[in-house]
Amino acid sequence: MNRQPIGLFDSGIGGTSIWKEITRLLPNENTIFLADSKNAPYGEKSEEQILQLSIKNTELLLKNQCKIIVVACNTATTNSISYLRANYDIPFIGIEPAIKPAALQSKSKKVGVLATKGTLSSSLFHSTSENHAAGIQILEQEGTGLVPLIEQGEIQNHKTRELLLKYLNPMLEEGIDHLVLGCTHYPYLIPVLRQIIPENIKIIDSGEAVARQTKAILNAYGIENHAEENVEHLFYTNANVAILQSFLVDVTSNTKIEYLDF
Numbered sequence: 532m533n534r535q536p537i538g539l540f541d542s543g544i545g546g547t548s549i550w551k552e553i554t555r556l557l558p559n560e561n562t563i564f565l566a567d568s569k570n571a572p573y574g575e576k577s578e579e580q581i582l583q584l585s586i587k588n589t590e591l592l593l594k595n596q597c598k599i600i601v602v603a604c605n606t607a608t609t610n611s612i613s614y615l616r617a618n619y620d621i622p623f624i625g626i627e628p629a630i631k632p633a634a635l636q637s638k639s640k641k642v643g644v645l646a647t648k649g650t651l652s653s654s655l656f657h658s659t660s661e662n663h664a665a666g667i668q669i670l671e672q673e674g675t676g677l678v679p680l681i682e683q684g685e686i687q688n689h690k691t692r693e694l695l696l697k698y699l700n701p702m703l704e705e706g707i708d709h710l711v712l713g714c715t716h717y718p719y720l721i722p723v724l725r726q727i728i729p730e731n732i733k734i735i736d737s738g739e740a741v742a743r744q745t746k747a748i749l750n751a752y753g754i755e756n757h758a759e760e761n762v763e764h765l766f767y768t769n770a771n772v773a774i775l776q777s778f779l780v781d782v783t784s785n786t787k788i789e790y791l792d793f
């Protein structure tokens with residue numbers, strides 16, 4: 532039994548989609564979330580820059596006594612998780628595009644992946660695709676420009692729609708039957724995506740799987756929190772508190788959202 536918080540970080544508000552899954556599955560756990568929106572998008576940065584930002588976020592979460600860190604960002608995971616695991620003493624949970632379940636379920640044998648440039652160019656993404664999608668055609672698409680729009684809360688608007696149509700039309704024409712959302716910001720686009728892609732195309736993200744994995748690792752290390760009282764959630768953003776808050780409207784008690792220059 533361990534009351535220390537679960538730490539999470541992302542290049543911004545996207546990782547809150549993971550935080551929601553984790554707190555749903557693990558309602559007794561305290562959490563600290565870092566939204567590094569000042570440095571978003573990570574997806575356009577070099578591997579070294581992404582690594583340095585991931586180290587900075589990790590050090591801050593460790594200062595806050597986190598017992599485990601969830602890298603709630605595909606771009607940070609694919610570019611830095613091996614370094615983090617090798618250099619820090621606590622368990623790390625990463626998130627990668629959910630290619631495996633999509634490949635297993637695909638009937639057309641064509642799967643689309645929408646992710647950042649940083650994720651799609653990483654060697655971890657390529658080895659995962661090779662290991663889990665034999666015989667499947669993976670159609671990759673960089674989602675350049677989508678993260679800044681989501682960070683501004685611009686979701687149901689013309690520009691977001693136009694970009695999605697431009698990015699998805701080629702893979703739709705190719706006959707994909709699954710679309711993998713390989714960035715934790717993108718689940719917030721699902722309402723728009725559902726309006727523009729055919730119903731029979733299944734949209735897959737990794738949120739639930741990451742929550743299940745977090746639970747399994749807490750259990751394996753014997754560090755779950757069984758106490759039901761006084762659960763607290765703390766969010767730090769180094770940009771706009773109001774925008775972060777707008778992504779957490781359905782979140783009620785025990786939640787503090789604060790500005791911090793990190």
Ligand code: DGL
Nearest residue numbers: 542572573574605606715
């Ligand atoms: N939310 C992030 C991801 O899952 C990063 C987006 C970005 O900052 O480019 O990849």
